Amino acid sequence: MGYLFPRIGMFAALLALAACAGPRPKALAVLHYQHVANAHEIRFTNPIPLSAALYRVGHLTPVDSQGFWAIFVLCNADITEYAGRGFRYNVNNFRVSHEGREFGGLSPYSLRYQGQVDLNNAGDTMPILDAVAAEIQEGPPTQLFQSGFYPDLNYRFAIFVPKALDNYAGEELTLTYTGQPAILVGNGKPPSDLPAVGGSAGGVAAACVPPLP
Structure with missing residues (x-):
């Protein structure tokens, strides 16, 4: 019977840890989305000036040949009764999650300008993000x-994935949201694989389709 005491002590320790952790925050929103495309090049309708180049840049490609922009459309939002002060939507709070890794934002030296040796620097981060949003994004950047x-x-937006994803075969990617607790639900449709979007390239889906049964 003596073996019960260590187990009782272990359970007591786990209960104490659970009490310290407290209850998980309730989701303030359920956001339904569709992963509409993976694009391997962004073209600009009007080439943009960037400090890392002595010319106006007409298109961007990932330095890693397996990198891409994952493009999503937010289909609808169900804001729960727990959101007493509302749910603060911010397009920059979305992340791609895959096998324990998260992607969002833009790191220096991860993009190549027009197939040249010139790479993006930290100072060009916001101009690039703004230019990509101008080509891809639909809907407001923020909303309460x-x-x-x-x-x-x-609402359409793009998230840059700089390198190949382990064990990824082109299926719908998982989208998460930072800042406020939310549940995100994809509609199960696999994305199109597009060589380029924006500018003179072909378009990309701008509306959600019904979820798979």
């Missing part, structure tokens, strides 16, 4: 949602 259901939003 009060409790309720918001259908047919079709």
Whole structure:
């Protein structure tokens, strides 16, 4: 019977840890999305000036040949009753999550300008993000949602994935949200694989389709 005491002590320690951790925060929103495309080049309708180049840059490609922009459309938002002060939507709070790694934002020296040796530096981060948003993004960059259901939003945005993803075969990627607790649900449709988007390239889906059964 003596073996019970160590187990009792272990359970007591786990209960104490759980009490310290406290309850998980309730989700303030359920966001439904579609992963519409993976694009391997961004073209600009109007070439942009960047400090790391002596010319206006007309297109960007990842330094790593397996990198890409994952493009998503936010289909609808169901803001729960727990969001007493509303849910603060910010397009920059989305992340791609895959096998324990998260991607979002833009790191220096991860993009190549027009196939040349010139790479992006830290000072060009915001001009690049703004230019990509101008080509890809639909919907406001920020918005305060009060409790309720918001259908047919079709807010489109892109997240840069700088390198190949382990064990990724082109299926829908998992989207997460930082800043406020939210549940994100994809509609199960696999993305298109596009050599380029923006500028003179072909378009990319701008609206969600019904989820897979």
